[in-house]
Amino acid sequence: MSVYTPLSHSQLALVLDSYGYRLLDFRAASHGIENSTFLIEAQDRHQQPAPLVLTIFETLDHDALAPYLVLLGHLAEQGLPVPAPLTDHHGQDQITVAGKPAVLMPRLPGEHDFAVDLDRCRQVGALLARLHRCDTGALLALPDERRRLETLATQLNQLPDDHREGARALLSDWQARPAGTTLIHGDLFRDNLLWQQGRISALLDFYNACLDYPEYDLAVTLNDWCVDSNGKPVAAREQALLEGYREHGGQLDDSLLLEALAVAALRFWLSRLAGPVSEYSEGQGSKDPEEFARIFQWRIGALAG
Ligand SMILES: Nc1ncnc2c1ncn2[C@@H]1O[C@H](COP(=O)(O)OP(=O)(O)OP(=O)(O)O)[C@@H](O)[C@H]1O
Numbered sequence: 301m302s303v304y305t306p307l308s309h310s311q312l313a314l315v316l317d318s319y320g321y322r323l324l325d326f327r328a329a330s331h332g333i334e335n336s337t338f339l340i341e342a343q344d345r346h347q348q349p350a351p352l353v354l355t356i357f358e359t360l361d362h363d364a365l366a367p368y369l370v371l372l373g374h375l376a377e378q379g380l381p382v383p384a385p386l387t388d389h390h391g392q393d394q395i396t397v398a399g400k401p402a403v404l405m406p407r408l409p410g411e412h413d414f415a416v417d418l419d420r421c422r423q424v425g426a427l428l429a430r431l432h433r434c435d436t437g438a439l440l441a442l443p444d445e446r447r448r449l450e451t452l453a454t455q456l457n458q459l460p461d462d463h464r465e466g467a468r469a470l471l472s473d474w475q476a477r478p479a480g481t482t483l484i485h486g487d488l489f490r491d492n493l494l495w496q497q498g499r500i501s502a503l504l505d506f507y508n509a510c511l512d513y514p515e516y517d518l519a520v521t522l523n524d525w526c527v528d529s530n531g532k533p534v535a536a537r538e539q540a541l542l543e544g545y546r547e548h549g550g551q552l553d554d555s556l557l558l559e560a561l562a563v564a565a566l567r568f569w570l571s572r573l574a575g576p577v578s579e580y581s582e583g584q585g586s587k588d589p590e591e592f593a594r595i596f597q598w599r600i601g602a603l604a605g
């Protein structure tokens with residue numbers, strides 16, 4: 301469970317009232333480590349059930365949040381299974397709760413399911429191909445991943461001696477490339493999808509979305525979906541995911557993907573080493589950095605040939 305900012309029933313009821321909903325019940329979301337997320341049962345003005353989600357943002361401020369909300373609205377309009385923000389009585393899509401930015405969204409159907417099989421890998425590849433085709437013209441500028449990587453580079457001194465210089469060189473080569481211009485999710489781990497009757501029903505958590513190479517997005521995804529518990533790549537899963545991607549119009553450069561796999565492994569190793577968002581979290585906190593140390597080892601080995 302991840303709640304850094306607890307809310308009482310009456311506080312939440314007041315928030316929902318400003319959107320025209322009546323609060324029935326709520327609980328903290330059991331996944332996610334960055335923000336405070338409440339899963340809500342409510343009724344709309346016509347006494348119809350209204351499943352909702354309120355997210356309180358722990359690190360993003362209102363200005364930083366704005367491009368993500370535009371993005372979610374845009375993707376929902378294009379038929380992707382993402383939650384578009386709701387607006388309150390004043391037409392605002394973001395509000396302030398407990399002094400922090402917050403957004404109310406519809407709760408999309410489906411459940412988390414961490415099982416991986418080839419059909420699911422194919423569906424995930426197909427979903428990424430759809431996302432990568434989205435037009436980016438109407439979007440507000442999103443923060444770029446290169447700047448995030450620059451910040452994360454300050455954690456390089458936490459790496460073990462035998463990896464530090466290799467990782468530094470890899471990152472510096474990657475950063476020397478101009479950034480790509482494709483809209484990418486940037487965090488398509490298993491905990492950011494919901495499933496219903498074997499099909500993807502929701503793609504969540506776009507707060508790492510940015511414009512960059514599709515190969516980088518594929519790399520982030522492959523590193524979570526297509527490795528075993530030792531971090532070793534599982535070839536059949538990789539093939540299925542990339543087949544799904546190509547079958548839906550996605551194109552990729554294999555040698556760029558090889559490099560992106562190592563960079564993406566390093567990115568999450570470093571971000572996990574950087575620690576939990578808040579020492580006051582009631583939630584699960586940061587995830588295990590060692591998982592990505594193992595994945596990095598495989599990926600950097602493959603890159604070296
Ligand atoms: N619109 C939604 N519909 C259904 N469930 C949702 C929705 N938004 C969030 N959730 C649930 O809440 C959880 C946490 O949300 P989210 O992933 O946005 O939080 P986070 O703390 O930013 O996560 P992460 O650590 O993955 O960055 C999700 O994994 C999902 O279970």
Ligand SMILES: N[C@@H](CCO)C(=O)O
Pocket residue numbers: 333334487489508568571572587
């Ligand atoms: N998906 C990330 C956390 C959110 O960015 C991780 O597993 O480290």
